Amino acid sequence: MSNQLSERKTESYKIFDKIAGTYDLLNHILSFGIDIYWRKVAIANLPKRENLNCLDLACGTGDLTIALAKAKNVEKVTGLDMSKGMVDLGLVKIKNQKLDNKASMQIGDGVEIPTADEIFDVTTVSFGIRNFPDPQRSLVNMHRVLKENGRSMVLEFSIPKNFFFRAIYFFYFRYLLPFVGNLISKHKDAYSYLNQTVEDFPYGDDFAQLMKNAGFKNVHYKELTFGIATLYIGDK
Known part of the structure; x- marks a missing residue:
């Protein structure tokens, strides 16, 4: 990771403050609405027990927080975000x-996750951990705040393995998405920065290893929509 990108991650919440007003609209436009399906997959992988207490990190405007709150076996969900x-x-x-x-x-x-140890049944983060200045420390703290048998789920962009889809993906992420995103959000380079964080971030087996290093067991992942996104799951 370049020093410049690392420094921007530390201050990334300021970018999200500036694009908050158009964030939801652009999310749905730029993902062609597939982000709704990705969240449904996450909800389907919640632990099969009742009265879950969930913590949603980098919750943004709350799309996953709200999806969790609508799940029948979730009793309470807290969203946390720096913006x-x-x-x-x-x-x-x-x-x-x-x-x-x-x-x-x-x-x-x-x-840092400023909460007590072992109080949540589930911790989640969707399309946010790549903006964290220290993803490994975040995973360690996700594990810390989970109760025994709790589950962490991380939904994040990844890079397709298929050559054809990879070529389309790179064209879209490097050129089309930054152009449309920066234009509509009226921010000079917010969506250019977001693209850089996707290409810079470990995915697949590499990210699964970070979860194992943080202490998670039964770590596995599901590639979604030709590998454009991946849902990572780990238990305590």
Whole structure:
């Protein structure tokens, strides 16, 4: 990772503050709505028990937080994000969907995770861990805050193995997505930066190894939509 990219990750929440207003719209446009399906796959892999207490890191405007709150076996979900702009929008969405009784959001660091040990059944992070300045430390803390038999799920972009899809993917991520994203968000390079973080980040077996290094067991992953995204799962 370049020093410049590393420094930007430390301050990345400031970028999300600036693009918060167009974030949801661009997410759905730039993923062609497939992000909704990816979250459904994550929900389908929740532990098969009742009254789950969940922590959603880098929750953004709360799409996964809300999806978790709607799951029948989830009792409570807390969203954590460093961007005040994102959290403010997420709280409005939670209120509008009348999920205040199950879901809450607050400003907080997804790397250090300022909560007590062993209090959550599930920790999640979707399309955010690649922006963390220290993903390994975040995974260690995810493991720390989980109860015994808890589960962590990480949903993140990855690079397709198939040559044909990889070529399309790189064209889209390097040229089309940054152009459209920067134009609509009116930010000079937010979506160029996001593309750089995708290509820089470990995926597949490499990321699964980071989860194992953090203490997770039964680590496995599911490639989604030709490998554009991957859902990583690890148990405590």
